[in-house]
Amino acid sequence: MNAIGIQLGIVVAYLCLALVIGLLAFRVTERTAEDFYLASRSFGTIVLLFTTFATLLSAFTFFGGPNLAYAQGPEWILVMGLMDGIIFAVLWYVIGYKQWLIGNRHDYVTLGEMLGDRFGSVGLRGLVAVASLFWLFPYVMLQQMGAGAALSGLTDGVLPFWAGAALVTVFMIVYVVLAGMRGIAWTDTVQGAFMLVIIWVAALWVLDAVSGAGAATATVAESNPEFLALGSDFYTPEYMLSTAISIGFGVAMFPQVNQRFFTAGSKTVFKQTFVLWPVLVLLLFVPAFMLGTWAAGLGIEVDVAAGENVVPLLLNEYTPVWFAALVIAGAMAAMMSSSDSMLLSGSSYFTRDIYRPFVDADISDRREDLLGRIGVVVFATATFFASLRQPGTLIEIGDLAFSGFAQLAFPVIVALYWRKTTLSGMYAGIGGSQLFYLLAVFTPVVPATYFGWNASVVGMGLGLVLTVGVSAATTAAPGERRSRFLYGSGAD
Structure with missing residues (x-):
């Protein structure tokens, strides 16, 4: 089998494994909206931690961040790692814990439902849902763009951009429609742990091939000496702080993240996950963004403006075909774990905060469940066609969505x-x-x-x-x- 066949076989096999987990979850999922959207509020510490973690492992993390580190230097670690690891951890408690207490008392499923009930207004409920769905659209589209570019880069253009985007779109539609929150959380736990391990293995493999971290950093000092100094015309204090604040607060308002505030099984679960979060974030972001930085010194040619991503090209150069494909498969699965959560939450915002209060207040749980699954198909299809236009870089689109939610x-x-x-x-x-x-x-x-x-x-x-x-x-x-x-x- 040729290299491209091996690469595509590994990617598809990994996605099929995720689909199998979703099918297993489907067998134990109740046909109610609360179980479909919140897994009956039953998550333990590990599942809540890793499902939130994997939900945020997106094209913005695996491709956008390394691309920015490749072009501008590694200070992006401070923006995404230290700053947003801490900011979001604080908001996890300030917003999330209070929201969990209120949600547990009144069985809320969405943020709009909670606010609309408190202020006695379906209009406010609808406003929150419409704003959230508006900003969710570009972020789902970003995952499809990332998948298309990743597979195109991995196969040296043999698989076109549109085909990669279509592949991940089909898988995530089937997966979400079948699995619901329970299946997503099961898969997220596996994918989050896998990506944490594989990104470290990738970094160590590349470093071993170039004679260690010292040698890799030395090449950066020669080619881009400004990368080793803190700050630049791009990384100004104002830019770094405002970006970190926008992303940190935006993450807390993302429907797929915010809705997880309702899913913790107990107070202890919630508090443990909030403490562990910053550690998990740093363990992922440091190797991912340093790969982008080292690639600049190693002479990897990347046309970011044309949609190329540095990580697949770097791995193709320094690791075996099968390993590069495995990393990209894991990254695509991470993108799918972001997209499936977004689609699920977007579906709940549509059915519970727009359709139920404005169209049919007496809709049954089973009919709402069906409507939610149909909504997933429509939304994912629309974002796929929009992604084919590639209206901006991954960082630009991601920043737009984060800031809107913020x-x-x-x-x-x-x-x-x-x-x-x-x-x-x-x-x-x-x-x-x-x-x-x-x-x-x-x-x-x-x-x-x-x-x-x-x-x-x-x-x-x-x-x-x-x-x-x-x-x-x-x-x-x-x-x-x-x-x-x-x-x-x-x-x-």
Whole structure:
């Protein structure tokens, strides 16, 4: 069998293994919306930790990050590893634990459902769902772009971009429709552990081939000496901090991550995962991004602007065919584990926060379950066709999605912790920050940066000020129910 046949065989075999796990989960999945979306709120520490971890292992991590490290240097480790490992860990507790307590008490499935019930507003529920689905679209598309580029790079262009994107799209549709949250979590646990091991093996294999870390770093010192100094015209303090803040807060608002806040089986499970999170993040990001940095010194030619990714090309150069294919298979599975979670959560936002309150309030659990599976097919197909246009780099699209979700964070935090938050304040905070960021991204009306700080952080600040200011100036709407949330002594 030729090299390309071996590579594709390994990739497809790995994806089929993931599908088998999904089929096993299908056999024990109840035909209810809560079990399909939240696995009946039964996750233990290891499963919750690794399903969240694998959900965030995306094309943004495995290809976008190394590409940026290849082009600009390894400081991206600080942005994604140290800063966002810590920021998201803090938010895991500040937002997630409070959300878990409230969700357990009232059986909430989505963020919009929780906020809509607290403020007595289906309009707010719909606003959160629409904003979330809007920003979810480019991030699902990013996974398909990453898969297409990865397989094209692995096979030296024999398999075209569209075919790689189509392959992962078909697998993730079948997988999500069959497996639901339980199957996703089972596979995520296997994939997260596998990718953590395989990325370290890849880094050590490459280093062994080039005579060690010292020799690899020496080549970087010769070709790109600026990479070994902290900071640059690209990695300014303002850029690094604003990007880290946007990504950290955006992660907490991603539907596929935020919804996992409802799935912990106990208080102990939740607190243990929050402590372990930063360690797990650093263990993955350091070798992944250093591979990109070392590739710059080793003379690997990568046309990032044309959609090429550095990791497949580096592995093809320094590792056997079968191992390079195994790493890419694992990375694709990680992308699928991000996409399947996104599709599942997006489906729940559509069925529970848009269809149920605005179309059919009396829809049965089984019909909602069916509608959710249909929604997965439609959404994934739409993002696939959009991905074929390749509207930007992986980093650009990922940053767009993270920053869009980040606009939701401060209004949600204020609502969780301040009893006097009003419906008017929530509309102003969410609507105002979303509108500001949309104008900054898609029009010249609002500047994209402010003294080096990106518009996302400015929009987040605007959302905070509007939520607090308008809430302070208005009274509670008739339908608001402050008792639905846990304030003061009842918060723990």
